[in-house]
Amino acid sequence: MKKLKNEAQLVKEAIRVGAIYVEKRGVCKFEATDSAKKKSEYIYRLLVHDKQVQPLPKEQENEPNIKHKLAIWLQKQLPKEHPLLSD
Secondary structure, three states: OOOOOOHHHHHHHHHHHHHHHHHHHOOOOOOOOOOHHHHHHHHHHHHHHOOOOOOOOHHHOOHHHHHHHHHHHHHHHOOOOOHHHOO
16 A cells, blocks of 8 residues: 555545545444544445545555545545645
8 A cells, every 4th residue: 555645644634534524424423532543443334335536455444544545535536736735
């Protein structure tokens, strides 16, 4: 799996945007004390359920791969001129 440029920032933003998505769907509201790992896993599972991302094979479901999937998901949502996509 090739690491994306600005992947850490993309993951952070994906969790923020994903939390808004989760809340708007009315399925959950994250607390300030929830860990980034918990949030990313929940967002990933909801996106898979909603067919927004392709699921990882079970043996590859781990924190780095889930965060990578979220970064790719956000990257596809952003406009071309977004600062996180610039070189």
